[in-house]
Amino acid sequence: MTRPTQPEICTPERVTFKLNGDVISQRVAPATTLLDILRDSGRITSARAGCRIGRCGACTVLLNGEAVPGCLVMAWQLSDCTVQTVEGLTEDPDFVQVRDALATESALQCGYCTPGIAVSLVSGLRQQQSGDAVDLQEAVAGNLCRCTGYGGLKRAIAVLTEASSET
Amino acid sequence: MELKAQPAMAGTSVLQRIEGRFGYATDQQHLPGLLHGVILRSRHAHARLLRVDTTRARSMPGVRAVVTAADVPGLNRFGIVVRDQPVLCEDRVRYEGDAIAAVAADTLEQARAALALIDVDYEPLVVVDQAETAEQMAPLHGESNVVARDSLARGDSNAAFARCAVIVEHHYQTPRQMHAFMETEGGVAIPDNNGGVAFRVGCQSGHRDVEQLADILGLKPSQVTVEATPTGGAFGGKDELTIQPVAGILALQTGFPVLIHLDRFESCRVGIKRHPVSVVMTTGCDRQGRILAHRVDALLDTGAYASLGPAVLENFLDHATAPLYRIEAYSVSGRLVYTNNGVSGAFRGFGGNQATFAVESQLDALAGKLKMCPLQLRRINLRTVDEPGSRGQAVRWTAPPTEVLAEAAASPLWLPAAADACGRWLTGTGMAMGAQGNGLGDGLPDSGGGRMSLTAEGRIRLEFGFVDYGQNLVEAITCLVCEALGCAASDVDVVLGNSRGPDSGPTSASRSSVLVQGVLATILPRWQDRVRDQAAALTDLPRDELDSGPGGLFVNGQRVLSYQELAKKGQPEQTMVDASQEFPVAPEGNQPVGRYLQLQIATVARVAVDRLTGRVRVTELHHITAAGRVIYPPGYLGQIEGAAIMGLGMALTEDMPTREGRYLADNLDQYMIPTMHDVPDQRVDILDNTPETDPFPVRGVGELGIEAVVPAICSAIEAATGIRLRHLPVDAGSLLSALCAQEEQRL
Numbered sequence: 077m078t079r080p081t082q083p084e085i086c087t088p089e090r091v092t093f094k095l096n097g098d099v100i101s102q103r104v105a106p107a108t109t110l111l112d113i114l115r116d117s118g119r120i121t122s123a124r125a126g127c128r129i130g131r132c133g134a135c136t137v138l139l140n141g142e143a144v145p146g147c148l149v150m151a152w153q154l155s156d157c158t159v160q161t162v163e164g165l166t167e168d169p170d171f172v173q174v175r176d177a178l179a180t181e182s183a184l185q186c187g188y189c190t191p192g193i194a195v196s197l198v199s200g201l202r203q204q205q206s207g208d209a210v211d212l213q214e215a216v217a218g219n220l221c222r223c224t225g226y227g228g229l230k231r232a233i234a235v236l237t238e239a240s241s242e243t
Numbered sequence: 244m245e246l247k248a249q250p251a252m253a254g255t256s257v258l259q260r261i262e263g264r265f266g267y268a269t270d271q272q273h274l275p276g277l278l279h280g281v282i283l284r285s286r287h288a289h290a291r292l293l294r295v296d297t298t299r300a301r302s303m304p305g306v307r308a309v310v311t312a313a314d315v316p317g318l319n320r321f322g323i324v325v326r327d328q329p330v331l332c333e334d335r336v337r338y339e340g341d342a343i344a345a346v347a348a349d350t351l352e353q354a355r356a357a358l359a360l361i362d363v364d365y366e367p368l369v370v371v372d373q374a375e376t377a378e379q380m381a382p383l384h385g386e387s388n389v390v391a392r393d394s395l396a397r398g399d400s401n402a403a404f405a406r407c408a409v410i411v412e413h414h415y416q417t418p419r420q421m422h423a424f425m426e427t428e429g430g431v432a433i434p435d436n437n438g439g440v441a442f443r444v445g446c447q448s449g450h451r452d453v454e455q456l457a458d459i460l461g462l463k464p465s466q467v468t469v470e471a472t473p474t475g476g477a478f479g480g481k482d483e484l485t486i487q488p489v490a491g492i493l494a495l496q497t498g499f500p501v502l503i504h505l506d507r508f509e510s511c512r513v514g515i516k517r518h519p520v521s522v523v524m525t526t527g528c529d530r531q532g533r534i535l536a537h538r539v540d541a542l543l544d545t546g547a548y549a550s551l552g553p554a555v556l557e558n559f560l561d562h563a564t565a566p567l568y569r570i571e572a573y574s575v576s577g578r579l580v581y582t583n584n585g586v587s588g589a590f591r592g593f594g595g596n597q598a599t600f601a602v603e604s605q606l607d608a609l610a611g612k613l614k615m616c617p618l619q620l621r622r623i624n625l626r627t628v629d630e631p632g633s634r635g636q637a638v639r640w641t642a643p644p645t646e647v648l649a650e651a652a653a654s655p656l657w658l659p660a661a662a663d664a665c666g667r668w669l670t671g672t673g674m675a676m677g678a679q680g681n682g683l684g685d686g687l688p689d690s691g692g693g694r695m696s697l698t699a700e701g702r703i704r705l706e707f708g709f710v711d712y713g714q715n716l717v718e719a720i721t722c723l724v725c726e727a728l729g730c731a732a733s734d735v736d737v738v739l740g741n742s743r744g745p746d747s748g749p750t751s752a753s754r755s756s757v758l759v760q761g762v763l764a765t766i767l768p769r770w771q772d773r774v775r776d777q778a779a780a781l782t783d784l785p786r787d788e789l790d791s792g793p794g795g796l797f798v799n800g801q802r803v804l805s806y807q808e809l810a811k812k813g814q815p816e817q818t819m820v821d822a823s824q825e826f827p828v829a830p831e832g833n834q835p836v837g838r839y840l841q842l843q844i845a846t847v848a849r850v851a852v853d854r855l856t857g858r859v860r861v862t863e864l865h866h867i868t869a870a871g872r873v874i875y876p877p878g879y880l881g882q883i884e885g886a887a888i889m890g891l892g893m894a895l896t897e898d899m900p901t902r903e904g905r906y907l908a909d910n911l912d913q914y915m916i917p918t919m920h921d922v923p924d925q926r927v928d929i930l931d932n933t934p935e936t937d938p939f940p941v942r943g944v945g946e947l948g949i950e951a952v953v954p955a956i957c958s959a960i961e962a963a964t965g966i967r968l969r970h971l972p973v974d975a976g977s978l979l980s981a982l983c984a985q986e987e988q989r990l
Contacts (some may be wrong), residue, residue: 109272121270124265124475126425127507134425138344171414175261182251182877185885186713187260188425194261211315216919220911222423222476223713225888226922231248 096164111146123190133219143199183228285336305353317461336546340513398572403536407527420517426475427502431828432490439466448749467670471740479589483946514831515588541577550588559594583904603954638830642869673958679952680838691758692823701807708747715878753943761824833966857979871942886948
């Protein structure tokens, strides 16, 4: 009944990708998860191992602009990719809009799941801007929060939706 | 009055949290020399340990220490109430999360590789997997599998039952709910140069953990420090020690800091859960609906170790007496038993909400038999504020229970729902009430301290031992200080959770806000006196005309001295004030049973039941709370909403069943907590009639929101379908079968 939680260790290979604008080039086992690469880098604390099976959304990052759980992306898939985490988004206008909405609606308590939620919302906003009919509640369907019951998050999404329908 | 959402307080940690730089215990992966610790868990739910051989593991690369029971320097036991749980098992394992050995290595991969080479020989023992028969099985500890047996009684219930016109008897079963905090258990143990250890962990009581850890590590309490870092959720699940003992032993053995962070698989397997309760309730009333008699027989499964089970049983029984209602005679009893089914312990609601689920369901059943409106039945039986509590103790409500009921009766959710043209959805509205007490209760020692000072930098600093795990306590403290001093939130620093600071007692039992308010009432005026004295000496202005305000001290609305100037020119260290506050209990002469400070909630739920699948959607929730003053509105709203959704999960999807002592779910894809798409819109109305003169105007609301939501949902399901569910979580398949049977009968 116990499921494997770690990839088998294989021969390390070089992987090169962009993380928050910087080129990262390192030798890792091909099945190492992006989440582990980020955590081990010493630069990233916003992506978190909440389940390691792609269920909780606490490790959500942007991979080539798309929100994905970092625990389901492996090193061999990363070559020439662009990865963005909250650490690299703090000046981004979409992120700032999301951050302001989360703060003004008190959409968080312990805050552990919040960076992942913010990344999912940034991705949702950008899809809306590119003309897709994206429901922001759908964008955070894969982000679990145990503290708030999502009340503040619903209100934050209402604010974001109102703002985007005005523009 | 509806409690509206408000912006978070500026200048607090909100931005750090959103931007992922808040510094949780498990973020400390890059301390110099940090080692990674992993723990070997039992393969069996119950077995004798014949041999634990660490030879192969010790020779693995990167390994710095491999420890077993023989390496525990002091007491190899822990537990808040009963110290019955081994840190590392000696000769027997009692659940599949039991710890047998641990490894510290340079990397996590090396530690895991070594752990896999620890050889253990087991002799499997008969698994005690049924709470019902546990008493007849060979004891897991001591003489018997009954950890505690408790009962409460008032009046002659047999005689009272004999006079009842209507009696209902039902069996209720509640799930083994998991806390599922998003940050799994973890932290770092850091050895100092003098043989001591400092911990940075997610926990709920740094001071209490120091006592236990000193005993386990064979150290003096002064050699152990616990810094409770910001904690990614707790809900009672981090009340007991988690990784601290093993991390401490590994740190002492290696001389290096050791990080242990359980992954979700291990957390599910090891972490404590909510006690599953099996209870039969028998309740009777006269023709007019007056409840005369009430009998309860409950069985709580605490699993392999007692943890806080005895206290949970007490609180269950307290709530099983139906504290909101006047009942002529009751006889309430319960047993707490050991099994090999994991470990259960503290969880938001603490046994009380399991009892309230059954009590409120009984009231609906009585109303059904009498063909009376369930709200009317409650109206007849609700206590007044002048009456003693259900155990004869003095109680202090903040509003009459009938007023809470009246607000619930006026809820817009009773209006008919929009019609469903395709006939797929059955909708219904139901309600339930709940009472909850603050504090540890039952005469247990319960006090907490705090400290206030002006720092050398001119900051107003408040220190408490409580832990911040997301409940907005920092903001609540800041609000109270600003209100009293007229200062700005940006003048105030709140420092929580360091065992070297003041001891406030555990961050549990909805006690923090009450104690904070009490401590502040003492230290604020004393601090202000000292600051005024110093400011008067520095400015030559009359002491009594100096008022604290934003940024400094004022005379006639003019700022005359900033806090920074005061700190620079005066003696800020002389402003430090400490105080400790006893938790408010009934005035002298009263028997110390139950809890004095009482809160109430009524929850109205509207549901839609799918006739195609039997699934239940909760479409709206409306809560009416009477729980004293609201200090920090976003925090209050968040506590009620968050707890209610936790209750929604308990009612509809959450359970950790076992088979032969093994949990059947091991991660969040099998254990289903509510997502954004499962939650209804919620409205919270507050009924605050707390008099200005009330000495205890503030109550803790961390657990209130989970009290009534589960029976309210079941009541709404009954209103929609005519089917009352008494075994949780709701099984969609069973509900669908019952619906089909009902519809076939009608044809």
